Amino acid sequence: MTMLHYAVQRLLHAIPILAGVSVLVFVLVHMMPGNAIDMLVPPDAPQELVKRLMAAYGLDKPLHVQYLHWLAMLVKGDLGYSIATSESVARELGRALANTFLLAIPAAALGFSVGTLLGTAAAFRQGKLTDKLLSAIAITGVSLPHYWIAIVLVAIFSVSLNWLPAQGMGFEGLPGDLQQLGSLVLPVVALSLIPLGVVGRVVRASVLDVLNQEFVSTLHAKGLGGGRIVVHILKNTLPSVFAVMGMQLGYLLGGSIMVETVFNWPGSGNLLYQAILRRDVPVIQATIVVLAFFFVLMNLLVDIAQALVDPRIRR
Template sequence: MWFFILRRILYAVPVLLGVSIIVFTLVQLSPGDVVDILIPPEAPEEVADALRKQYGLNEPVYIQYFIWLGHLLQGDLGTSIFSGQPVGGELASALLNTLKLAVPAAILGMTSGIILGSLAAFHNGTWLDRLFSAAAITGVSLPHYWVGIVLVVAFAVIWNVLPGQGMGPDGFPATWEQIRHLILPVFTMSLIPMGVVSRLVRATVLEVIGRDFVTTLHAKGLLNRRVLMHVSKNAAPAVLALMGLQFGYLLGGSVLVETVFNWPGSGNLMVLAVFRRDVPVLSATIVVLAAIFVVINIVVDILQALIDPRLRR
């Protein structure tokens, strides 16, 4: 098992290196010049040259990459060009705010997805199956930013029962005022994982139920709950892998939802960095989110190997 874990960690190293190269290259290829944003058009060329030298923009691109990568490996994410503050502090605060949305959205979406998918599988072909499958398809098909806009218009503008903007008071969401600000964005973000997980659970459970060992278990007279435990254990690896991917998507793919609800998370930070041409913030945010995604996949692979020893080979 330890060899399997070490192998998965070593596999992640070239992946992260490749991500860093792609991120740095794409940011460099984006149009515009940081210096043009920092200084007025009438500023002398000497000022622009001094700023380029200060931020290392006068070096060749490959030298800039190795300098940036060296700082990154030392835990230095750079300094924001727009605010002059360390990127690490801004990113940590933004990621914490994103987690306040992603964790409850993952719990709500994946739990409801597992329940709906399981019920649809065990009532295959009935009206319950069609109802739950329709709910899953609706959750996957509707653009979540559009759902967010509709919810804001309905609950914040027309009925005025829930806030549609901001995150409320700082701190752990323990008060009713903080929870009120979470309801609409969390529900919006939970729709896609609910639909995706529900569809996979239904298909996986139906596939497992059709196997010969399930028929044998029923023939031996095992109770339904014991059979359900065996079915769940065999369906768990595939479902667990998808849940890990969906949680990673919630962390990195919440850009539009955070923009709609004006939520100061990592997605909103990336949008601001793009408009401000704040290269250090944009690069660091993407790389850190990619690293988190890789770590989540490693954890999921380890959990899958614990459930099914065949996956350790």
């Protein structure tokens, strides 16, 4: 199977997944108690006003009609308007995603690089104190909840030491100086610990598996340097490591609701949290579907990258 054929096949597989996500999101959102109209008008508002608002937002139609209308708008790229703010959902979500990317990309770079280093070092020191220490760090990163880590970091570095800001961005767009850059440190560290732990454990297991293969002994017998052998070993671990990295990056791009809430970071997770509180159906639906799209896209890119690294996957 050619690379192009494989990529097209994976792309076609992603379409029904996204369609299924849209149905699931629509059904679950409409199972929530209450609606945004209840949040807009007082409890003693006239029923005529409530009915007019329901009709204006199309909430008085049957669910299947609402879904088909929303799906048609979604296919055209129209995410609708927020019921709570009357602002374009695409504009709100675009700003929130940009802020989430500011956290997710550095957190992924930090977690993946440190996790790879720790996992590789632990594998080469298997059974020794270094291995146990690095493995304990990886397990801790996986086990501790994001939001708890975020609260502890705020308590230590913001409240006790007063070194870093506790909440908010303090800037728009990209940080322009060290003070603004400080707003990124705590949320990035909090978000990076889980991918660090997951990648570290996977890299350790993959490297140990490769070390037990015969070609490693052959490389040693040929007198190849230690650094070049490590490169060969890491190259053979790439398919499995890529898969985990893709999933973790998808989670990070999806935003962490609790971490963004703790740091009052105006990202996609915080936007979704506020929309849920306000029962803002258009924002909830659009945010979840767009985040699901990014997750599926990341897995698609990882599948293609794996096939490029290991052509056997395309068979």
